[in-house]
Amino acid sequence: MKPQLSRRSALKTMAGTAAVAAVAASLEQRLVAEDRAAGRRGNVNHSVCKWCYPKVSLEDLCVAGKEIGLKSIELLTLEEIPTVKKHGLTCAMVSGVPGGITRGLNRLENHDAILEWFANAAPRAAALECPQIICFSGNRAGLDDEQGIKNCVAGIKRLLPVAEKHNVTLVMELLNSKVNHADYQCDLSKWGVALCEAVGSPHFKLLYDIYHMQIMEGDMIATIRKHHQWFAHYHTGGVPGRNEIDESQEIYYPAVMRAIVATGFKGFVAQEFIPKREDKIASLHQGVDICDV
Template sequence: MSTPLKGRIRHSVCAWPYESIPLETFCKGAKEIGLEAIDLLYPHQFETAKQFDLTCAMVASVSDEWNITRGWNRVEHHDDLITYYQYLVDETAKAGFPSVVCFSGNREGLDDEQGIENCAKGLQRLLPYAEKKKVNIVMELLNSKVDHPDYQCDHTHWGVSLSKKIGSERFSLLYDIYHMQVMEGDIIRTIRDNHTYFSHYHTGGAPGRNEINESQELYYPAIMKAIFDTGYKGFVAQEFIPTRTDKLSSLKEAVLICDI
């Protein structure tokens, strides 16, 4: 029996912090909490989610070759990335899911303007295919201060500048609240000012990326209200790392905190 939620926020959860739980058990637990979706699944996992009437709100793209550190900001990667992402777009479209995550890659001495230029060149080659298949390509904002040293898409301004340069309705940003609290703070104002470029949100407690309760500094009910007030109709996915033995109890607590 699903938990009755208010319906103002559409709830999802990232799969990777719960990898110790068999996927079927996790899907069942997520459904019982009242979630509609799971983030960061791979194509071979889609069918399991569908068995529980769950969508994958954001399809994973990290592989042995392509990951957070090796991404679209290097032109020498573009040909292979396009082949890989066309496969992901095909699988995502076939499943009826909306979006695939992507990453800028690390700077490795590349200045911000050149990074934007390079990402735009590659993504503008991919996006006509994504547009045809009606799949969104969504770049995640991550912190380079603590978790992902040297990552290039580490500030809202950089991501928004890339979005403006690309100019496709199928390209947008994943605003990770935890990561941007580490880099910038000023979360609610940033959401109000830039929400048209954000198509997806992730949560996490700051500092530490653990539970989003009173153990950390962010007040998620106010952040969720700010997101809701923008007219947002997409998903908010929990991406904290549970500290409790009963990880699903932490997940349920987080969903209820965000269920404004």
């Protein structure tokens, strides 16, 4: 599978008949008009993680998000996705893998349950046009990093035939093990990249979480420039605290976002900060504004 394309990029690669070209041009104009109506530049596909807004219903977040210029609300279960589709949005990252963050692909005993779930979830996600599904390494629990990679490779290669058949991508998230997810194994970009290289398939990529990687290793722009071919998705969050991404925290998001755009990235960037201000939607709006370079 080729890396996930944006709707705009996909349109440009469609067959060159006059009828198809006319449809593509019409849809492209509509997408540009949507960006302009929301005051967006069109360089970034914006998303948000629903779990950060527990007191906002999914319906309300869809309405507010579309007004802000979001194209996606993510980390949803398959059952929740029809709600966002009803509002003309998508789910850029599907959630629900058994074992969650702590019991993942680095343990052979977890593979059967993950494969069983994935074999059912992949065709459903594909039918919903949501081709990215999140997964996790799991915690080390005494497992060394080399063996962790070997075990993950074994598990991922069992999943690849399903991913290839349904044209979906399995995306493992990079998380920090210092503050939020103690003992998590995929906690450095070099470990994640080594795993991608060992798997060697376009159906397996990484979710580069800017918040988590700032805590673990910093040097984000250089890392993005060097390894962007392995990064299928990005998340945001303020450091420290995982709150708003404005000047109250240490990451200068406009520079990071410009580096992402410069790589030619056409996937999604999702806001994954926990707003601490009373007006949660205003904080989300601000975060999208900051990242819209």
